[in-house]
Amino acid sequence: QVVLTQSPSASASLGASVKLTCTLSSGHSTYGIAWHQQQPEKAPRYLMKVNSDGSLNKGDGIPDRFSGSSSGTERYLTISSLQSDDEADYYCQAWGALVVFGGGTKLTVL
Amino acid sequence: QVQLVQSGAEVKKPGASVKVSCKASGYTFTSYGISWVRQAPGQGLEWMGWISAYNGNTNYAQKLQGRVTMTTDTSTSTAYMELRSLRSDDTAVYYCARSKNYFDYWGQGTLVTVSS
Numbered sequence: 131q132v133v134l135t136q137s138p139s140a141s142a143s144l145g146a147s148v149k150l151t152c153t154l155s156s157g158h159s160t161y162g163i164a165w166h167q168q169q170p171e172k173a174p175r176y177l178m179k180v181n182s183d184g185s186l187n188k189g190d191g192i193p194d195r196f197s198g199s200s201s202g203t204e205r206y207l208t209i210s211s212l213q214s215d216d217e218a219d220y221y222c223q224a225w226g227a228l229v230v231f232g233g234g235t236k237l238t239v240l
Numbered sequence: 241q242v243q244l245v246q247s248g249a250e251v252k253k254p255g256a257s258v259k260v261s262c263k264a265s266g267y268t269f270t271s272y273g274i275s276w277v278r279q280a281p282g283q284g285l286e287w288m289g290w291i292s293a294y295n296g297n298t299n300y301a302q303k304l305q306g307r308v309t310m311t312t313d314t315s316t317s318t319a320y321m322e323l324r325s326l327r328s329d330d331t332a333v334y335y336c337a338r339s340k341n342y343f344d345y346w347g348q349g350t351l352v353t354v355s356s
């Protein structure tokens with residue numbers, strides 16, 4: 131069973147960039163993951179799927195400021211030109227026999 | 241455009257059951273599955289299970305086995321999630337999401353409060 135690990139919190143300044151990490155448990159380096167954004171008091175929103183080869187499948191209407199990448203067992207979400215409404219919880223999700231979520235990273239925009 | 245519209249908030253007593261609906265539009269309902277995810281107050285996302293809208297096959301999270309049933313009505317493009325023997329720790333916002341593997345569209349959420 132794959133386990134996803136995320137840092138509980140991250141912060142960056144308005145207009146800057148931030149890179150969030152989702153780490154897959156050992157032995158699961160071929161897994162793709164999906165990133166979801168959850169703004170306060172809102173439903174999650176799908177951002178993109180990041181495959182192990184770094185290829186992406188972005189959701190409808192997701193700005194180019196959001197990008198993804200991959201290295202080994204790590205999957206990344208990079209947000210550039212940070213805006214105030216990027217302040218949100220970001221979850222990664224993997225799937226196999228079951229679906230698992232990471233614990234989420236709370237992003238604060240300073 | 242793809243939309244998943246869920247039923248309204250519910251308040252239930254411990255031991256009761258709740259059934260939440262999720263009406264899909266904007267795509268061929270039977271081409272995707274529907275997953276259910278819940279989020280307790282202040283907590284992260286918890287996957288509850290999945291149903292194929294094509295053939296009704298299900299896959300439930302082990303901790304909910306025996307208490308949860310997921311169904312679909314293809315005539316109305318609606319998915320349902322029923323949770324029985326409710327406890328206070330079932331208080332959460334319940335979401336449906338369109339899924340093949342990953343979830344690309346989410347419903348707006350349904351708050352279920354379990355309280356005596």
